[in-house]
Amino acid sequence: MHSTPHTPAGHRGSHRTPRPTRRRLAGAAAAITAVVGLSTLTSPGAQAADNPYERGPAPTQSSIEALRGPYSVSETSVSSLGVTGFGGGTIYYPTSTSDGTFGAVAIAPGFTAYQSSMAWLGPRLASQGFVVFTIDTNSTVDQPASRGEQLLAALDYLTERSTVRTRIDSSRLGVMGHSMGGGGTLEAAKDRPSLQAAIPLTPWNTDKTWPEVSTPTLIVGADGDTIAPVASHAEPFYSSLPSSTDRAYLELNSATHFSPNSSNTTIAKYSISWLKRFIDNDTRYEQFLCPLPSSSLTIEEYRGNCPHTS
Template identity: 55%
Template sequence: MAPPPSTPTDGPSERTPVKLFPSRALMAIFAVLAALAFALAAPAQAAPANPYERGPAPTWASITAETGPFTVASVTVPSGSGPGFNTGTVYFPIDNSQGTFGSVVIMPGFVAPQAEIAWYGPRLASQGFVVMTLDSNALWDFPTDRSNQQLAALTYLTTQSVVKNRIDPKRSAVMGWSMGGGGTLESAASTPSLKAAIALAPWDVINPSSQIKVPTMVFGADGDTVAPVSTFALPAYNELTNVRNKAFVELRNADHFTFAAANTTVAEYSIAWLKRFIDNDTRYNQFLCPIPNDPNTVAFLNTCPL
């Protein structure tokens, strides 16, 4: 007779399969491989935004508006506040939640008081700059003296003024009208660390443009008999041979004193130039290149910004 079948027991027999678990090292390898596969499959992250951008995306309406996106306050700088310059006024954005701002110092012309360039202060500051307008030490100061005063005021503005903490001292520009424009070109020639320069109907006995390495915009006016375009503004532009970024704008139906009163054409291209080169904001390229077909200008010459 065959032997009776064996009686099953509650515990596992010798033939019960044993469950195998991977080692910790093997699990770590799996984790690394999974993470690598995820990283390769994930879309590439966008490059970080320009840290100097200030304000919303610009439009033609925003750069031609009398007031930009920033609310502005001002403070008077009495004569003697710092060495080398006279009375000034500082205009600055109240909101500093977006970080520090670039700065601009503006110099008036021969026998012209600060009042004749005062309109630039709030207009530019409302676009996101700290702006200082000046009186010259003497009304009859020539361009070289005005350049020295402009640079002295810039040093004060960025290192000693009550708004110095709102300013990025590495992002500064100069701007000036008439002999102040001539002084602006001299400032740009002597100070290559500047980010931008704008000369408005410049007048000077010298032409320092060949020494300039700062992005420079030169304005002229077709009816200017004080600083004729063919004698001053256009030669200043043409001699900008050592700078990659330059522009020349000749206003139509304008004269030397057009720059001493609020002017939309002057404002819009000045804003675009300063935003592009002080803030490195390429959103403003569209207003400079391709060269605008602007009925308010006789000529517009430009090397498209890089």
């Protein structure tokens, strides 16, 4: 039989908890408060923490169509005399370093052309949060396979030797190119599967099938292209990409082979969305890629799959 504990005089009827128990309860309360505090910090505002590569404010239709994005841009020239494997070029990059490192994209020109033919894309993409390298090729008549090698050499220079290398996340790289540079973009993606995105613009290549490409690839064709007609270039390139690859085919309406050589809002908005989604893993841009865009005044046709979830 248990006896009733003696209650000291002056404490009869008191429900005060003994001091050691109070200490244990206080510790438990503090732990609960800490857990609640952490959950408050990480949810629901955890999206940025969940994706450390996300850069810039939430996108809108007007923000991806704008001539400039949220970042101020600086540029630096790279002499052909100071590089190997390609012909030099111009690097465009976000001026601020407060957001950390950025993904990077190398862009090659077409047959007989120079980097100046792609210069409009430099600040337009960089102002959205990328380091962009528009390059010259070793020779203006280099073929697509050579241009693909030069795109990769340019990325290696950008991440290993350039003055902006500390601003770049070397694991988050992409390639773009026009005409034979577009064919070179496919070559680069085939040769380096670690690339995060590829965007061939009115591409030309004698190789018509690309089953080796696993890099997310957006191919842009033009309905009026007589130099690299979509029926014998862009369309078979797209169709040959594995269905397991994130892929899309955008055919510009009332456009020519040279449409990528001057400021083009349709090319820019879908390039930005593609690069953001696959280089930055930024699902905020999926809204512009899925459901698939409809035909319009500027889009003759759009085919593809909605981005695969990682």
